[in-house]
Amino acid sequence: MDNIKFQLFRPGHDMNLLEKQPGKPSYDVVIETADLPEQVLQTVQAYQNKVIHYLHQIAWLDGLARWTITKTLPSQFIKYFGKALDVYDESVHYFLGYLRRQGIAARCTPGCAHCCCHMPVGITTPELIYLYYGMHRSGIFPRFFRRCMEAEEEWREILQQCSCLPPGETTNEGMRERTLNSYHCREHFCPFLQNNLCQLYPYRPIACRMHFSLSSPPWCNPSHFQHQHAVRFNLEPGENVFAALEQIENHLQLKVSDTMVGGILELSVNVMRFEEISWIN
Numbered sequence: 583m584d585n586i587k588f589q590l591f592r593p594g595h596d597m598n599l600l601e602k603q604p605g606k607p608s609y610d611v612v613i614e615t616a617d618l619p620e621q622v623l624q625t626v627q628a629y630q631n632k633v634i635h636y637l638h639q640i641a642w643l644d645g646l647a648r649w650t651i652t653k654t655l656p657s658q659f660i661k662y663f664g665k666a667l668d669v670y671d672e673s674v675h676y677f678l679g680y681l682r683r684q685g686i687a688a689r690c691t692p693g694c695a696h697c698c699c700h701m702p703v704g705i706t707t708p709e710l711i712y713l714y715y716g717m718h719r720s721g722i723f724p725r726f727f728r729r730c731m732e733a734e735e736e737w738r739e740i741l742q743q744c745s746c747l748p749p750g751e752t753t754n755e756g757m758r759e760r761t762l763n764s765y766h767c768r769e770h771f772c773p774f775l776q777n778n779l780c781q782l783y784p785y786r787p788i789a790c791r792m793h794f795s796l797s798s799p800p801w802c803n804p805s806h807f808q809h810q811h812a813v814r815f816n817l818e819p820g821e822n823v824f825a826a827l828e829q830i831e832n833h834l835q836l837k838v839s840d841t842m843v844g845g846i847l848e849l850s851v852n853v854m855r856f857e858e859i860s861w862i863n
């Protein structure tokens with residue numbers, strides 16, 4: 583059984599850590615698959631197997647290895663990636679329904695975008711390609727690109743400040759977490775957000791699909807006076823889903839920054855030179 587984690591976290595509470603991974607926030611509670619009823623586990627596992635199935639279909643497509651030269655990918659890439667994300671979303675809805683019946687109800691509502699001032703991290707190359715595809719389909723690629731540049735400047739400024747800390751005061755992992763927290767507190771909203779709506783919603787990465795709040799949504803705003811008491815949770819996919827994404831990344835032979843903005847800029851400038859990807863049947 584692949585390990586699926588339900589992680590509860592509160593900002594500013596650094597106690598009782600059961601899990602700590604580089605670049606990821608600290609969690610107060612981690613409920614692993616072992617704590618869930620068998621039938622729920624089986625259903626979630628069936629969803630995840632389907633996600634992995636679609637991702638494997640992509641990994642074995644012809645033409646991935648030379649795509650950075652040809653700027654061309656098989657159109658099935660988009661088809662299967664879209665299906666994998668749809669199934670992942672279905673699994674999240676199923677699991678949220680289960681949690682609701684247990685008295686744990688997510689309070690997120692459409693139009694709430696407080697979590698969109700986090701910098702999404704841990705983004706893989708296939709997710710960036712899907713997002714890049716969405717940026718071009720939007721018809722306003724130049725505007726999105728300009729906003730990404732602004733976000734990257736802000737991110738680098740914070741990174742610079744954090745790297746000026748005395749040696750030994752923080753580890754690399756701690757520095758990454760500090761940078762993420764500082765970025766969040768500046769309330770610099772995502773380059774793809776407009777009128778509190780994600781303009782690339784169908785193309786957003788998995789990191790943007792897994793956050794939920796149990797407390798009142800405005801508390802997620804870092805400047806809200808109750809922010810320290812906000813209770814949020816992540817529904818993180820199993821490790822095999824990440825392994826399948828990495829497998830595609832290996833076949834694509836491209837690894838760029840895993841921050842959403844840094845990765846999309848590298849892809850746009852260094853790899854695609856602003857061109858659209860050509861899709862062949």
Ligand code: SF4
Nearest residue numbers: 698772774775780790
């Ligand atoms: S990509 Fe969309 S969902 Fe993700 S942070 Fe940006 S606006 Fe929010």
